[in-house]
Amino acid sequence: MKPDLSRWPKPVIALAGFSGSGKTTLLCQVLEIISHQGIRVGVIKHSHHDVELDKPGKDSYRLTHSGATQMLLSSPQMSVLFSKQTNHDDLDSQLQRLCWDELDLVIVEGYRHSDVPKLEIHRPELEKPLLAASDPWVFAIATNQPLEQTQLPLWPLNQPQIIADNILALCLKNTQKNNK
Structure with missing residues (x-):
């Protein structure tokens, strides 16, 4: 099939x-x-494991941990979307x-x-x-x-x-x- x-x-x-x-x-x-x-x-x-891609002290980490539901980090080479999720x-x-x-x-x-x-x-x-x-x-x-x-x-x-x-x-x- x-x-x-x-x-x-x-x-x-x-x-x-x-x-x-x-x-x-x-x-x-x-x-x-x-x-x-x-x-x-x-x-x-x-992944079944928690993954922390962002480093404490960096602006993106601070913004995400300050309450942003989504935070998109954009650089000349790449963008990364940090997004809180429940499921x-x-x-x-x-x-x-x-x-x-x-x-x-x-x-x-x-x-x-x-x-x-x-x-x-x-x-x-x-x-x-x-x-x-x-x-x-x-x-x-x-x-x-x-x-x-x-x-x-x-x-x-x-x-x-x-x-x-x-x-x-x-x-x-x-x-x-x-x-x-």
Whole structure:
């Protein structure tokens, strides 16, 4: 079954898997391949930990901690939006924050319980269950070993070029379908 990527303005897929499966490593490799083709990729990374990106004493830190609900720090090289939130597990609200007109594709790392098309990253040696066994949103599995317990397409985890090509083929097909 091909995932329907027409729910958002641009294709959105997630790389989902258990901790230690290699999601970030694979995402970095795939991003490098895709971005060199001129594709503008947005990334949303899920974290269960508190992250402090701003330094105490800096103006942006002071403004955020003085009560700003949102504070955008803009420099010649980058802008960063600091925004207070109450439910970081809601992927749809995170997707709404993106500047869609500046993107061709969004890849989400994590949010494995969300209703978004997912490429499962699975390493049998971790002895974790397949997410695909109970998640209808998984459309393929990137793995480093053969799997017999699924009918889903298996993509070679250690060959990021093949995974990038498959992601682009899937997203371009959906984009062309939506433009008709």
